[in-house]
Amino acid sequence: MTDIAISRAIGKRAQQMIDGLAAISASPDNLTRLYLTPEHKRAAELVGDWMREAGLSVRMDAAGTMRGSLPPGRAGRSGNKSLLIGSHIDTVIDAGRYDGNFGVIAGLLAVETLKARGVALPFGLELLAFGDEEGVRFPITLTSSAIAAGIFETPTLDQTDRDGITMREALTQFGANPEAVGNEAYPADSVLGYLEVHIEQGPVLERTNAPLGVVTAIASQSRHRIRIKGEAGHAGTVPMAMRRDALVAAAELIVGIEAIAKKDRKNALVATIGQMDVLPGASNVIPAEVRFSLDVRAATDDARRDAVAAILTQARKVEAVRQVSLSFDNVLEKPYAPCGERLTAAIETATSQVMGKPAQRLLSGAGHDGLSMAHLTEYGMIFVRCRGGISHNPAEFVTVDDMGLAVEALVATILELARQEELP
């Protein structure tokens, strides 16, 4: 069981760092920090300073990811391999301050804590502060971890944000290097695994009165862009029966999508339309075109694919009945990604020890950088309770005590992996 005074002091330090990062935003009114923006750059520089203070050697990679390295402190079975620990410092629009940012800070504080306790590890540590987990600026997500894992597809560099800026241009403006993104993957035989601490972003841990949990897998996810074209017309003169209103067609489809998603609770199916543009966008013009996002997730790939197929059938019905034309483009597909059993077991041992009671295992409905890192190496995640399960919302909140315990759990996981290095 943890010494609460010690872990609380660590949690207080985490809170100060959280607040320091949260002050870096595109807006004075809320926290918004998108990939490759000037505020992302300032946050990356602050994290770089913290990494140096913790004794790491630091570099920014070609994707803008901050990488801090610590060599092994002593010989072990893994030679010069490193354990990767990371999370992200980009945010959604009007975000909470803990999502991603706390994972990076937890990694830093774990390094500091190990150092303060005089621990020499039999493997290296590599801290990563990724810049694009949220996928808010460009149509795709997890760019920076995909580059570190070696699964990035270079045509993605030509994708544009809503202002028409390509990712290639944004990387150059940021001071990163689009030409070198293909050279940034870790060699698979140089890494031991990838660990991440993240807030749960859901209500399960709070309901079960547990500060920490062990992630088993990340849910299956896809994103689509749907475009419906109808016909513009005068809002005062075209009778209701003679309209081809793209927004009303979209509304009908969206209600249908909700009904489809509600049918499969067993597989934790969820569908969200979170972004929409209505054109031409005037109160006295019948909408001619609507473009919107569709995000579908489920506990299995089959359940997610079946839901998308049902949504497409529904879309074709709306298209025929409302005399509109509809396109349905897949922009992202991430299969169900199980965590590695060795890391999951180490996390379970560590979190149970830190909490003084058995840790529970849970599925992550949210996407995380582990989805990319799973292509490179085994990954494992520690979840931290957040108030009301609220996330992607400025009301996101984690207590100082829970943050302190999460850092202790990460330290204990690293020590458990180090202990395994001693075994014959």
Ligand code: GLV
């Ligand atoms: C990231 O937060 C996601 O799951 O969309």
Ligand code: MN
């Ligand atoms: Mn996140």
Ligand code: MN
């Ligand atoms: Mn998020």
